[in-house]
Amino acid sequence: MSSSHLQLTSNPIVAPQHVHDLLGKLHQLSLDQEKDISAQRLRQKAGFDDLMRNKFIALDQDKCWFVYQTCLSIKAKNVIEAGTSYGVSTIYLSLAVNQSLKLQGLQSTKENGKVIATENEPEKMEQSQKYWKECGEEVSDLIELRKGDLRETLSKDLPEKVDSLLLDIWSPLALPTLKIVQPNLRPGSVVITDNIVGSADRYKDLIEYLNDDNNGFRNITIPYDKGLGVSVYLGKQ
Ligand SMILES: C[S@@+](CC[C@H](N)C(=O)[O-])C[C@H]1O[C@@H](n2cnc3c(N)ncnc32)[C@H](O)[C@@H]1O
Incomplete structure (x- = not known):
């Protein structure tokens, strides 16, 4: 085989097989729902919140792999997820924090590192916790789910040093969320924003701020x- 056919193994996630299987199933469910969203919108004339109430809108699998690799490479201990839904990306973040703690010779306990997840839809909160439990303690033990509007739930008790923030939230909430978390972002932390091109119009304020x-x-x-x-945070200039 010539070297042009060589590829790196494409799935970097260290997890038991049942977690890989669950993640595969949840990504597929999310993609199937998304195909139907515009049709439903027309059919039901549903408002945005009603339509999204039971939708995964999970972060794409390749993006989840990137987020996982990023958290591992910066040895992230404390990660905040703005927008958890049914907890798919949360599983990747928790696996990454778990690996990252191991790399640093630390025990996988919430005192050493955790993922702060945020969601305000009651059914999503309940079901995401079931998925995390299904993954096992390796995943569920490192997740702290903050229930309610993230502008309130993130406004207190943040870790002193936050290593990464995933902005996977409705676009008008992205900049307010960043501003709430920014005082606790450590220099060298990474903020990841989904759909920054696809939703550029709606992210105008966020993009201007980051630039x-x-x-x-x-x-x-x-x-x-x-x-x-x-976005890598270098600290207030
Ligand atoms: C794009 S989805 C998150 C997907 C998730 N990161 C994943 O990969 O599975 C955004 C979520 O943010 C939630 N959300 C919207 N407004 C919120 C608010 N004010 N506080 C907390 N969560 C909110 C929505 O209910 C929705 O489930």
């Missing part, structure tokens, strides 16, 4: 579907 050198971020856009923003 303003005075706010301390250095940004790139990764060309995944609809774009993934990756």
